[in-house]
Amino acid sequence: MKKGRFGVHGGQYIPETLMNAVIELERAYERFKSDKVFNDELEALFNEYAGRPSLLYYARRTTERLGGAKIYLKREDLNHTGAHKINNVLGQALLAKKMGKTRLIAETGAGQHGVATATAATLMGLECVVFMGEEDVKRQALNVYKMRLLGAEVVSVSTGTGTLKDAVSEAMREWTNRVSDTHYCLGSVMGPHPFPTIVRDFQAVISREIRSQILLKEGRLPDYVIACVGGGSNAIGTFYHFIDDKEVELIGCEAGGRDVNSFETAATINTGRLGIFHGMKSYFCQDEFGQIAPVYSISAGLDYPGIGPEHAYLHDIGRARYVPITDDEAVNAFEFLSRTEGIIPAIESAHAVAYAMKLAPTLERDKIIVITISGRGDKDCASIARYRGEEIYE
């Protein structure tokens, strides 16, 4: 496969102004990814600061209620800052520091990546600016407050639909404005090469841990691993170390929004087609003239019109399966897991739980499902209450 490509997907479709910056990043990453000191420092950050390894928890009550396959939860929600995002951010911030950069910029949707980036920037003494769509600033006021508390500047982006894709566009514009001292800490397995590879490698810790934890608990690999997919970073992290194990079925849950047959959806694999946007060739929700569609999901973190190029490739070769989950199904799963297991998942992660709720009852009791709970749901409580017609005040 060509450098930076996953089948036909990937590449570096970015302005010339950024080319030397991504080449510099690629060289630095090639050098540090096998550097012992770098990896020791990163592992120390994971274990001593982020709280890794995260638990692989046998969800007994969920398993019994669903009455089929055994269900395990990979608890990325227990990480510091409450989501898997910290894995990638600690890696990239450390890399930026080694490259002599003094400033991090990032986009954020739900605000989890923004909070994680602001956190890592504080920890490593870097300046931090986070771009966030104006709609998301409203939907996720708590995370905006947290970022500012952590010392980051939050820029509200009012262009386009005022959501994640516009935040990415604005972060890219800012990077073209200032590359010499600034690292763009991209939050998902998307964008131009080398980002999809770098972010995947830092998130791959999720499947590395699941593998050894499940072997310890069950003495065998799981039959299914399930994760939610927006850009796809927690999903690729969950899948990566199982890709060569053909007996493990990989399932990504996309945001179906109100319905995949409506315009109010963000299910890229199920409704999009091949295109070029945000630095990569992949699948995108778009109209017949290639205008990017204004997507919708109840989940700010999955509300993105594209998908990472490696997922597009795993879909093409049939190695992973991508299913749409509606807002309604996700909200039901959010409530189900809270009431059954005492775990409030992020609304993004609830998309993965929702699919497991359909799948588990159809399977024999000796089958094993692992669901990645990519983040915790505190940030979503107000909007889920609103979805159910209840106004709450923080």
Add this chain to the structure above:
Amino acid sequence: MSKIQKAFSNGKAFIPFITCGDPNLETTAKVVRAAVEGGADLIELGIPFSDPTAEGPVIQSANIRALAAGTTTDKIFDLVADLRRDVTIPLVFMTYANVVFSYGTERFVKRCREVGIDGVILPDVPFEEKADFAPICEQNDVDFISLVAPTSENRVSMIAREAKGFLYVVSSMGVTGVRNEITTDLASITEIIRANTSIPYAIGFGISTPEQANKMAQTSCGVIVGSAIMKIIAKHGAESAEYVAEYVKSMKNAVRAANV
């Protein structure tokens, strides 16, 4: 020889950029003819894109207004066919990779040739990715125009050697838009360009006043102006033609005065 090079035979070139369909395509047709009348040597026609990541706020808004008015790629091809009844200066498209790719690159480029488009500029397609587009352009006598930036450094010679039509020199870091001052060391970039290619090169990004245009023309073969023109159109809407003609005239005079 590429038809685009004709644009540089009338002294230093002035190249306006116009987003098609802002506020509507009838106005675009008038504005393009007004720019020709004002002395434009080549015109960049922008096909609007929903998420133009290389543009500053002025051209972003122009794109949004154009799309909201129902502008599509097909309607723009029709506009160009109409313009070609009387407009003879070179015309190039400036748009984003997905607009061309989703239309079908071959189908898009063939339509370009049919209606009389001489070149295509895609700011999100760097040297490394041009194989998706450049060979199809070449087969159809449409120039795939390359850009160099202030950060290109060691890449300038490689890009210049394969450049077609004219080379687009990005004056400053960041996105398109009016700037008070351009501080990039353009002389060292243009020196490398000259050592590697004989095709003309024009400077764009951030230029709005006749003084800036004159200064930039002294170190280049031409000057590209986009945001300043789209600002005029944002202000005057359907009545923009005469204001654009006047502006283009003042800019062409400033550029012409830089002839050495």
